[in-house]
Amino acid sequence: MNRRELLQRASVLVSGSILGVDSLLAKNISWDDMEAELSAKGIGLFSKKQVQLLNEVADTIIPTTDTPGAKAAKTGQFIAVFVSDCYEPADQKRFLDGLVSLENDCKAKTGKNFMKCSVQERQSFLSELDVAQKAYQKSKKKEEPAHYFRTIKDLTLWGYFTSEIGATQALRFVEYPGKYTTVDYKKGDRNFGGY
Amino acid sequence: MAEKYDAIVVGSGISGGWAAKELTERGLKVLLLERGRNVEHVKDYPTATTKTWEFPHRGRITNAMKERHPVQKRDYPYSEFAPDFWVDDLDCPYTEIKRFDWYRGFHVGGRSLMWGRQSYRWSPWDFESNKNDGHGADWPIRYEDLAKWYDYVETFAGISGSIEGLPQLPDGKFLPPMELNIVEKDVAARIKAKYEHRRMIIGRSANLTVEHNGRGSCQYRNLCSRGCQFGAYFSTQSATLPAALATGNLTLRPFSIVTEVTYDKDKKRAKGVRVIDAETMQSIEYEAKVVFLCASTLASTFILLNSVDSGSLPDGLGNTSGQLGRNLMDHHFRCGASGDVEGYEDKIAFGRRANGFYIPRYRNFFGDKREYLRGFGYQGGASREGWQREVAELSIGADLKNALQEPGKWTIGMTGFGEMLPYEDNRITLDKSKKDKWGQYVLAIDCEIKENEKKMRKDMINDAAEMLEASGVKNISTYDNGSYPGMAIHEMGTARMGNDPKTSVLNKWNQMHDVKNVFVTDGSCMTSASCQNPSLTYMALTARAAEYAVESLKKGDL
Numbered sequence: 008m009n010r011r012e013l014l015q016r017a018s019v020l021v022s023g024s025i026l027g028v029d030s031l032l033a034k035n036i037s038w039d040d041m042e043a044e045l046s047a048k049g050i051g052l053f054s055k056k057q058v059q060l061l062n063e064v065a066d067t068i069i070p071t072t073d074t075p076g077a078k079a080a081k082t083g084q085f086i087a088v089f090v091s092d093c094y095e096p097a098d099q100k101r102f103l104d105g106l107v108s109l110e111n112d113c114k115a116k117t118g119k120n121f122m123k124c125s126v127q128e129r130q131s132f133l134s135e136l137d138v139a140q141k142a143y144q145k146s147k148k149k150e151e152p153a154h155y156f157r158t159i160k161d162l163t164l165w166g167y168f169t170s171e172i173g174a175t176q177a178l179r180f181v182e183y184p185g186k187y188t189t190v191d192y193k194k195g196d197r198n199f200g201g202y
Numbered sequence: 203m204a205e206k207y208d209a210i211v212v213g214s215g216i217s218g219g220w221a222a223k224e225l226t227e228r229g230l231k232v233l234l235l236e237r238g239r240n241v242e243h244v245k246d247y248p249t250a251t252t253k254t255w256e257f258p259h260r261g262r263i264t265n266a267m268k269e270r271h272p273v274q275k276r277d278y279p280y281s282e283f284a285p286d287f288w289v290d291d292l293d294c295p296y297t298e299i300k301r302f303d304w305y306r307g308f309h310v311g312g313r314s315l316m317w318g319r320q321s322y323r324w325s326p327w328d329f330e331s332n333k334n335d336g337h338g339a340d341w342p343i344r345y346e347d348l349a350k351w352y353d354y355v356e357t358f359a360g361i362s363g364s365i366e367g368l369p370q371l372p373d374g375k376f377l378p379p380m381e382l383n384i385v386e387k388d389v390a391a392r393i394k395a396k397y398e399h400r401r402m403i404i405g406r407s408a409n410l411t412v413e414h415n416g417r418g419s420c421q422y423r424n425l426c427s428r429g430c431q432f433g434a435y436f437s438t439q440s441a442t443l444p445a446a447l448a449t450g451n452l453t454l455r456p457f458s459i460v461t462e463v464t465y466d467k468d469k470k471r472a473k474g475v476r477v478i479d480a481e482t483m484q485s486i487e488y489e490a491k492v493v494f495l496c497a498s499t500l501a502s503t504f505i506l507l508n509s510v511d512s513g514s515l516p517d518g519l520g521n522t523s524g525q526l527g528r529n530l531m532d533h534h535f536r537c538g539a540s541g542d543v544e545g546y547e548d549k550i551a552f553g554r555r556a557n558g559f560y561i562p563r564y565r566n567f568f569g570d571k572r573e574y575l576r577g578f579g580y581q582g583g584a585s586r587e588g589w590q591r592e593v594a595e596l597s598i599g600a601d602l603k604n605a606l607q608e609p610g611k612w613t614i615g616m617t618g619f620g621e622m623l624p625y626e627d628n629r630i631t632l633d634k635s636k637k638d639k640w641g642q643y644v645l646a647i648d649c650e651i652k653e654n655e656k657k658m659r660k661d662m663i664n665d666a667a668e669m670l671e672a673s674g675v676k677n678i679s680t681y682d683n684g685s686y687p688g689m690a691i692h693e694m695g696t697a698r699m700g701n702d703p704k705t706s707v708l709n710k711w712n713q714m715h716d717v718k719n720v721f722v723t724d725g726s727c728m729t730s731a732s733c734q735n736p737s738l739t740y741m742a743l744t745a746r747a748a749e750y751a752v753e754s755l756k757k758g759d760l
Contacts (some may be wrong), residue, residue: 068598074607085260099359130388130599137597160598164606168589171255177607178589180252184422189384192550198588198609199552201254 050084051091052099057106058083063122064109065163069128074177077163080170086162098152105155112136174200204487207233207453209751210475211494212460215312216443217724217740219442220355224748225494226451226711230755233488234446234460237480237497238308241315241552243439247429249284257282273752276303277689279316284428286483287316287405290341293639303688305499310456311438313691319408319435319556320581321361322734323352323372327567331621332730335575338624339700341729345372346643351742358445359436359741360555363406370732371562377559378411379404385543385584385612386559388461392562392673399568405557405581408436408738417441423670424554435556436714448715457481461639463493463519463720466624472519472720475505478640486760492760495690496744500630500726503527503696504645505634506707506722520697520714526745527631529624529647529698531731533690537659539666540615541678543584545658550586550609559581561586561616562667563733565661574657580666582616618662619690623654630696649687659685692736694728712747719760723747 011091049055069077077083088182090102113121114136117128124132134155140154153161167173174180180198208230211221222234240246252589254260261282263275273278273291280288289306296304307313326345332338349372358377366381382390382404390402400478409420418432419442426435433440446452464473474489495502506526509519518526558581564570565577587610596602633646663680670678687693692754703715712727714720723744725736754760 027344058341069603070600072600072603089259089569090318093259093262094264134597134599137413141594164589166258169254169260171253174253174255177603181553182423187422187551187553187555189549190552192548192609194547195608195652196550197607198586199550201554201588 050087052103053087053091057103058087060106060110060121061086061159064127064133065124065167067133068160068163069167069173075172077167079163080167080172082163082166082170086159089162089166096118101152102155102158107159108155108194109136109159168200203487204271204474205233206474207231207490208486208755209233209492209494210235210488211496212398212475213214213237213312213495213497213501213724214310214438214443214454215496215498215724216314216317216436216438216737217744218312218494218516219314219438220741220744221447221494221496221721221723221748222446222452223442224745225752226446226449226500227457228748228752229449230492230752231451232331232446232453233490234454234477235460235477235488236310236312236430236454236456237459238310238312238456240454240456241429241439242310242614243433243444246285246344247284249428249430250377250431252428266715273304277305279305279427279691283425284316287427287429287645294416294644296644297633297636297646299646300650302647303648304647304693305525305688305691306501307500310443310454311688314437315429315439317408317437317737318691318735319426320438320735321359321374321406321408321561321738322560322730323374324348324734325370325372327370327713328492328730332624333374336719337575338730339698339702339706342699342701342706347710348739348742351746352738353642355738355741355745358415359408359416359441359738360410361408361436361738363412364404366401366403367402368562370537370564370567374445376406376565377414380407380409380411380464380555382558382559383584384549385546385614388583389543389614389670389673389675390559393669396562396672397669399564399570400559400561402559405560407557409556415441420556422553422555426556458486458644460497460505461465461642462505463495463717464489465509465515465519465717466512467511467514468495470717472717474587478642478702480640483640484713489754491755492721492746493719494748494751495722496724498698499693499728500645500647502724502726503630504632506697507630508643520707520716520720522716525626525698525705527696528626528694530628530630530647530687530693531622531624531695531728532649533619533692533731533733533735534622534651534655534659534685534687535619535686535690537663537680537682538582538617539663539670539678539680540613541670541675543612543614543675546612557585557617565665567660572658572661573660574654576621576654576658576733578618578620578658578662580616580618580662582614584612585660586610586612597661614670616666616670618659618666619733619735620655620658620662622651622687622731624698624730625652626696629709629713647688651685651687681718686745691729692725694725694731694736697722697726698729699727700729708736712743712749713750721747 062078065077065082140156142153214236274288333340420434459478501607507518561580563577591608628649697707699708
């Protein structure tokens with residue numbers, strides 16, 4: 008089965024979506040078509056600009072090093088699809104509000120929109136935000152929602168390391184290991200990806 | 203005129219596949235009825251080779267999927283990775299008098315396609331447990347009655363495992379075992395040194411570690427529950443169905459919902475079954491000399507409760523004991539402990555093992571006496587942390603990325619699987635206030651874990667932590683995520699075996715006391731639950747019952 012067929016199968020499952028949004032999947036748009044879709048009107052609940060913002064934030068969390076970063080892995084597109092199709096409505100709102108908070112916090116710190124910031128400004132802003140996020144997560148009650156940046160960071164890491172780039176370049180991908188055994192490991196070797 | 207067969211087998215999962223194989227190989231013309239769609243081996247495993255990144259939601263379920271799967275969504279098996287193997291809950295509802303998670307798959311192969319594949323014999327002690335402590339009816343068979351059938355089904359199915367010589371977990375006819383990894387081996391050695399009767403062994407799994415009977419060996423992808431293109435784990439499709447079809451004696455009919463066993467009250471025999479075609483809604487009758495119910499624990503008993511012979515059997519077929527529907531059991535689990543393992547940084551596991559370690563039951567054995575009855579085993583594993591781990595000292599950027607590209611420390615964890623006693627008031631009944639998509643009444647399930655299980659859970663948690671501590675594991679934490687019946691997908695009972703027709707539904711051959719040409723060989727026959735995964739025992743009981751049925755037919759006794 009190729010990807011298009013798979014997405015068509017998936018589209019059967021999501022038809023009749025309760026989201027009240029034009030789900031990407033419901034229209035049989037594959038990942039390859041997402042660029043085109045993105046240039047038009049965004050993905051699911053996300054505008055084109057929001058997806059671009061997600062990609063830049065994700066790429067600051069997971070930048071290109073000797074392997075491609077989160078933007079190359081289309082992490083922003085993935086997050087938009089995932090939040091649009093899988094989050095409960097209240098969590099969707101919280102996530103989108105989080106993007107507004109991120110812009111507000113960025114302006115307060117740098118005087119600029121995130122997209123207008125230099126790479127250094129983005130790094131410094133998100134590093135501080137991460138410290139705040141960690142402190143908040145520690146002090147919050149269990150039933151209280153996560154800090155918005157915690158959610159963005161978690162989705163970024165998940166989206167990246169399960170993307171083709173993340174799973175096959177940042178990690179080692181062995182489709183058919185053929186055995187299970189303990190082998191030697193030396194510091195610096197990449198971890199094996201899931202599947 | 204109804205079509206006639208020598209035998210009808212209802213359900214094509216683990217038990218039904220075995221019944222079809224054994225009956226056809228002994229020369230019977232068999233009709234195998236499956237309520238769901240056909241699933242052809244390999245061809246109908248659409249996601250068997252799909253990469254994670256090719257799933258739009260990387261395996262998670264969407265809101266639209268949740269809408270039609272309010273039960274299936276409760277746990278991980280229902281995912282985007284193979285959603286078509288799980289039922290549409292809205293089409294076939296049931297009533298939860300108390301919470302009961304019922305995971306089902308309506309298709310040829312049933313849950314043999316998605317099962318966990320852990321395959322353990324029950325021990326001589328398991329078959330004596332009811333007799334010894336007085337809970338539930340005594341089993342009408344002993345381990346010795348089943349031993350050669352365990353040999354038989356293991357030899358055909360292909361079970362990998364290690365020879366251990368443990369009285370509470372008999373060895374079998376195993377393919378080579380999978381490996382414990384280096385950390386598990388060391389922990390196993392420490393447990394063995396510290397505790398006389400506790401052993402950590404490699405799980406015994408229906409995954410082929412070598413080619414077997416024309417089926418390929420496991421490729422260690424750990425994607426079993428999507429269907430395996432190598433046929434490297436036991437399923438109806440990979441193993442029993444091809445054998446049954448090869449005889450030329452099998453007719454497989456998907457989309458055939460059996461609503462009742464038809465009854466000849468003068469002869470006190472089943473005539474056959476009534477079926478609703480799931481696609482056309484047409485009602486069809488089939489006749490046979492013998493009927494094997496293998497529709498799954500709850501579904502087989504539903505059929506019997508629903509077989510009222512137009513009112514002459516108001517309590518259902520074969521229910522003069524009043525035990526039909528009673529003594530529903532599952533395993534209780536989802537509690538245990540985990541921790542960090544220091545060292546071994548120069549080692550890593552290669553491959554994805556669809557298996558783990560197993561610690562067989564030791565409580566209330568070997569002279570041990572607890573404040574609860576029966577006991578539990580553990581399943582678990584050790585591995586190095588991946589990108590999911592929290593790296594407290596790093597925030598964002600290249601350093602974080604570089605760190606997460608490498609494996610983290612080793613961790614180890616284990617989950618207890620505890621025996622649930624048979625309780626008469628843990629039961630299923632027909633709920634006539636509701637109907638499913640096909641116009642049938644639904645089941646009402648009234649089942650809970652009780653004090654004995656709750657006391658046992660304390661040991662399941664504390665013992666896990668204690669064994670890890672004794673093995674040098676650090677930062678140990680315990681957990682209890684709560685366990686509702688059904689969650690372990692090991693539902694058993696509701697048509698129990700027993701010697702006394704007044705207190706049991708089936709005799710020692712899985713044959714109904716009241717209706718001699720009806721056999722029930724899936725989990726509903728179970729008289730107690732043990733703490734080992736039950737499917738291997740269903741296989742052995744089914745093969746044994748099939749031989750008996752054919753011999754009885756030949757002798758003219760049926």
